[in-house]
Amino acid sequence: MVQHDEHTATAREHRSRAVARVGTPSADAADGVRRSDLPGGLRLVTEAVPGVRSVAIGIWLGIGSADETGEQAGAAHFLEHLLFKGTRRRSAAGIAEEMDAAGGELNAFTAKEHTCYYAHVLDTDVALAVDVLADVVTDAALAPADVELERGVVLEEISMRDDDPEDLLGDLFDETLFGDHPLGRPVIGSETSIRAMSRDALHGFWRGEYTTPRMVVAAAGNLDHDAVADLVAAALSPAAAAHIGDPPVPPRTTTGATPVRSGALACEYDDSEQAHLMLGVPTPGRHAPGRAVLGVLNTALGGGLSSRLFQQVREQRGLAYQVYSSTVRYADAGALSVYAGCAPERLGEVVSVVRGVLGEVAAGDLSDAEIARAKGALRGGLVLGSEDTPSRMNRLGRSEIDHGRQRSLADSLAGIDAVTPAEVAALAAQILNRPLTATVVGPYDDVDELPASLRELG
The missing domain is CATH 3.30.830.10 (Metalloenzyme, LuxS/M16 peptidase-like)
Structure with a gap:
């Protein structure tokens, strides 16, 4: 095909x-x-x-x-x-x-x-x-x-x-x-x-x-x-x-030249039934240490049904059908972001709850049980995701392009196992206390129409 x-x-x-x-x-x-x-x-x-x-x-x-x-x-x-x-x-x-x-x-x-x-x-x-x-x-x-x-x-x-x-x-x-x-x-x-x-x-x-x-x-x-x-x-x-005779182009390295704009706010009009929210913070690039720690933090925060965000926003309050967090890591910079889709009249409350969760996690409030569940989810996802040949090919290609080396599945699993609650708390305090960048797509012509809980970010 x-x-x-x-x-x-x-x-x-x-x-x-x-x-x-x-x-x-x-x-x-x-x-x-x-x-x-x-x-x-x-x-x-x-x-x-x-x-x-x-x-x-x-x-x-x-x-x-x-x-x-x-x-x-x-x-x-x-x-x-x-x-x-x-x-x-x-x-x-x-x-x-x-x-x-x-x-x-x-x-x-x-x-x-x-x-x-x-x-x-x-x-x-x-x-x-x-x-x-x-x-x-x-x-x-x-x-x-x-x-x-x-x-x-x-x-x-x-x-x-x-x-x-x-x-x-x-x-x-x-x-x-x-x-x-x-x-x-x-x-x-x-x-x-x-x-x-x-x-x-x-x-x-x-x-x-x-x-x-x-x-x-x-x-x-x-x-x-x-x-x-x-x-x-x-x-x-x-x-x-x-x-002939040319060496391979090495992986991209960290230059420190990628700008990020923490605390910015933007919106774009869309005639939709929902307000779509994304807010987040910059993170270090992929060459920085602590990749496994960031993975555990993201999973505990919003990576699954038992995550803090899903439980607080969806299960306990019913404010949004979909809410999750995710990370991207480029050579020079990255981001941890939270997405939620909700009724426009609930956007302000969703923002307040999400900011509250981020504040709790930044203060070291994740329990050992939450971190253990996140580590288990990452281990399972890594193993299950490697059981088909396209996934394995993707892992090989990305590792060589991004890092110039291969890391075995056993090494990756060991890296997840080695993450401690103290490391997660330290990383959360480092990145989640940064000013939030937020964007909204929905029935809003201008940022002035957004809830106060968002306008104060910008």
Whole structure:
């Protein structure tokens, strides 16, 4: 099943088993994880998963919307559409027909700091998946007619976002928290930037940024690492040829240059039956210590049915059907935020209750039992979420792109187990006492129409 578009060239005459294994493969025998450096700065990470008959494989790029200029806003996501529209060897229909005939899935996603093009196929169709993915990512046609066709599709996607209050709210929160920084812009761009983006600009962004030193190929399932290395080296050899001898691009590092605007308030009008609220605080980026501690804090605060927020807002007061907290961690900054959707006349009370819960947690009020439940929920979610090959492939790709290393499931579980109530209390005091940034999407023309409990934040 193809859910987007694609293109690239494999040139199997350049295949070389000897070259495919350049570098020193590393292995984690416990997890079946192996890593190899391939020509052109390309990296391959695989995990053999016994007892399955599928393989999930993805080409990850350390490029996302955070790498775009204002004029390029939405380019990475636009390319996600365009690359599937055909290559020099395959039409869009041909791509779809090949994947459907194999019963496979082909798709992609764009995030703020990375992009992934992936396939999920039977273990007998790994060669097809590698060939199609490489073709799509490195040899797309980007025909002018397809650019105009997909421009309309992306503009429709922006309109759909605008019709979804929760999605619109998330983008508004990022804009309010990060301001003019690229992290504050929507991944899909704006109507203005998409309408103005030329085929040459898209082609230049693609050729300039989608290079093999920025690529990580991640695969998980019933596979042989060396066989996959041969397939990947052959399929990507034309793209790698221009970068022979180049090292891989390292993970993004902390620069301290990402601005955040604590205490800001914004709203956007939407003729909806509900008021949609998001409020939160900045957190350190992903390279800062305490990742497991933040995970436990977030889960205890609003990550499940027994969380403090769900119990206080939904179960005890019935103020909102949906309420939860979540975290994002970029290289340079992050955020912990709370979402709630409620009747407009209840917004003020919801804000007061949420602020009260945040104040309690900041004061160290989480009990040992709440923290133990949060740790159990995280452990279970981590293990259950690793039981399918796409999830394992995602874990491999993100770890390599974000950190340049792999962490075993056992190490992650041990990190959760090691979190103490004192550490959670200390982190809560550090971040939850910061001024809250808040955004609202609902039937409000201006922030002056918002409840007093929100206006005082701004």
